[in-house]
Amino acid sequence: MSNWFETKVRYDKMMENGMQKKVNEPYMVDALSFTEAEARTIEELTPFISGDFSISAVKRTxxxxxxxxxxxxxxxxxxxxxxxxxxxxxxxxxxxxxxxxxxxxxxxxxxxxxxxxxxxxxxxxxxxxxxxxxxxxxxxxxxxxxxxxxx
Structure with a gap:
């Protein structure tokens, strides 16, 4: 059985008009614990987000x-x-x-x-x-x- 966690990722996103905007986007991850959910989110998003980002929230769904x-x-x-x-x-x-x-x-x-x-x-x-x-x-x-x- 899956344990689904919602993680929120805060980072600077490049908008279509060229401006940078701070966003806080939610992702779902199947993990055994809060720590694993955070680690898996970082692992999955690292190739796609340039610059710094942080996990602002992790909650069980x-x-x-x-x-x-x-x-x-x-x-x-x-x-x-x-x-x-x-x-x-x-x-x-x-x-x-x-x-x-x-x-x-x-x-x-x-x-x-x-x-x-x-x-x-x-x-x-x-x-x-x-x-x-x-x-x-x-x-x-x-x-x-x-x-x-x-x-």
Missing amino acids: NISEIFWDETADKWYHVKVNFITLDEKTAVEKKTTTHILVAANDFRGALDNFMEGMKGTMADFEIASIAETNIMDVYKAKLSKTEAAPEA
Whole structure:
């Protein structure tokens, strides 16, 4: 199971008009601890950011799953309610889950989410879909000994 951390990176970004602007951009990283999340963010961003940058915040998120789309350039937060029925009391119970979906637009986010949920036996309803300001998401890097064997 993944532990997703949101890290915020502060640096001077060159804008399209040639001006430099201080920005604080969020990234998602799969890590085991806050320290690893910070180290992985630094490792991933060092080739792309010229000059000094710092990690201004690291926080654990409640994201339980991520639906990937390599062609997408935006990330959407989908809040899903899974509906279960208590057999004893016959009362409906809703359990909220948070999923991050890559897509180019809102409709694409809905389509990618529904594609990711294909084959799910549980009843669910979408509570909300919102575009996030997350710049990029970095999966865990598994060593060769931890990686699953290829079939």
